[in-house]
Amino acid sequence: MRTRHAIALLAAAELLAPALARADVVSVSSTTLLNARQDWRNGELASLVPVYEMLSISARDVKNPLSESLELVLSTWGAANLGDTPWWSGYTSSGSLAADLNLAYVRAGWANRAVVLSLGRMNVVDGVARMVQLDGLGLALRLPAGFGVSLYAGSPVAPRFSFRGTTYASNPIAGDFTTGGRVSWMLPGVLDLGASVSWVADHGDAARKDVGADVRITPTRTLAIVGYADYSLMAEALAEGSASATWQLSRVVSLSADYKYTVPALFLSQNSILWVFSDSTRKDVGANVHLALGRWAVDAGYTELLTDEGNGPRVGARATWRPTNHSSVGAELAYLDIPENKYINGRVFGALEVKRFTATLDLQDYSFDKPVNGEKNSFLGTLSVGYALGSGWSAAVAGTGGVTPYFSQRFDVLAKLAYNQTYSSREVR
């Protein structure tokens, strides 16, 4: 059945081709990956050899008689297992073939895009939607006097078109229907205010009823202040609140500070028995600085994690040096200390481009305070070599090896053929 789904989806992609030919701009990205690796299957190490084909097509300004602007977006993939062991973990595709759609939507605009209608599989990010991936429709209206309305309705996406809704759902929006929207008012360049609602139903029962508010203030072009609150009507409690400010002092220095409050239990579907067992809260308070010093870029940040069980810091710093336009070297240090465990992470990476060749190296080490799976250290290194074949084609091979708590020894190999190109039929409107 799933094989038929896969073929039908890819045939649909082929049928889209005539529409793409009428588009002003078509961006195509195709990636073919052959991967050989080991993974655990029921306590035994098994060898897996999957081959993946990932395809993204985006066609913009498609000429049509019905709308001013029309956009088609498709992101899909198919995979075949060349080995004997099923490579995909889970309920949904333990056979030798798998395929799915990440995105497949049509978006049309009217009245200088004051009315925009989207139809198909898409992501919705507005307000309290929490970036829901859904099969349905979205409508955005730009109204006079700075007002705006966006609405969406549909069914949260199920992996491989299988479990839709129920607590077994892989989609975090564990329901079979969701709808919501956001009303906004904008004072151009200064203020953007929004009020939003999200409602999820699972087989007729409410699984989420949230209302929220958001604000974005830009008192100057270099300072942005963002605030957000999400209130759960079912739990009668604030599920999430956040505030952040980013300030670009100059081309050299950017600063940011943020605060976040969450009640993790209210991120579970409210038809789950588990959300009524806990009301613990998390708060994060942090600040970051970014320095752009010629060929150097430095980022450093500190966040204090405040939980009902105890507090701890998350600290990180990264420096990247670009000695030439075709090379870069970087180093990262990170430290996390929470009641459950703590770790120190060190990472070095580099990239070098010589003519059509690009080589990268990535070495990463984690040292854990308490053993994870009996081990206190994790080391992983990846070396990749790529070659630009021209006309948008490139090829790469990558090898990853290491010693981790999950594998006493690990070695993966990946071969990749990629095609990225943008086509246009009309340069200037």
Add this chain to the structure above:
Amino acid sequence: MNPRLSLLAALALAAAGCAAKANKPESAENPPVAFPHSTHVDAEISCNVCHAGIEKATSLEVGKRHIQLPAKSEQCEACHSDGVPKLAARAFEPTLTFSHATHVLKAKSCQQCHVELAEQGMAKPPVPPMSACTACHNHKKDYAEARCQPCHVDLKRFPLKPVSDFAHQGNFLKQHGGMARASAKTCAACHDQTKCAECHTATTNPLKADQIWPEKVESDFIHRGDWISRHTIEAAADPASCRRCHGSGFCRSCHEIQNIAPGATGVRNPHPAPSVWIPQHGAAARANIVSCAACHDQGAAAVCITCHSSGGVNPHPPGFLSKHDSGDQSKPVCRICHHP
């Protein structure tokens, strides 16, 4: 037909269909700039000596630089006694809808907009900054509403480095969600959702981003490297973050095949012995119920019901019953334990 062959054939057809019907590839790479503008500016050669006719140009045109060198010029021959060197044409694709004819009449000088000129060795000629446009044009409303198309041809195809309050520097990975909630249409000016899908379609994606792009060593992929070994630590640090993308089925699908799930035995059981775990599990669940949901989120069939059903051990946090009436039968989740 073999289903595997069908799949590959469909893929090949889709890719070939797109390639065959696309009209024109992007321009080839250009050599570095060869013309030294500063030498000519210092020699006080007027711009329109070479750029004759620019004042009549109503649009930027493909492959046209609006250069018309005079056939014979005393100004040129004063320095170029052995003839004006010929320069290779540079491929040029306009990224703006722009009329020099309209602007030349109003500008005080070319340098008012062209604050930096192309010089020998530059990879590409510098274009006037957007501040040169906004010095005269008030685009505050267009900018705020992300209506870029009247001037910018296609920001998805010709991306620009975002500036000021939309800059993607520093901690942008952490900040971008909050910005997108209020400004999704602004994001859409430059990015279609295929960009978001690289990370945000966890329900359907087959691989982590760093597995697909191991060569992108500078990218901030949130699950980079040996994520699986540290995922319980990161989940404990920010449980809500996991649930933004992953439902319980995602966790269970992996835990079951790894035999780290209800019913698992021996070392594959993530909990200590029952005599140790049972006294501890309440506090652990209060602290991070999302971790429990990874395996035990089966609704009425959840193992929790065995002991915590109505009349058993009260599982609710302190103060819960003051807000929620146990007799409320309107919520299906309540009816699992609280029977009428």
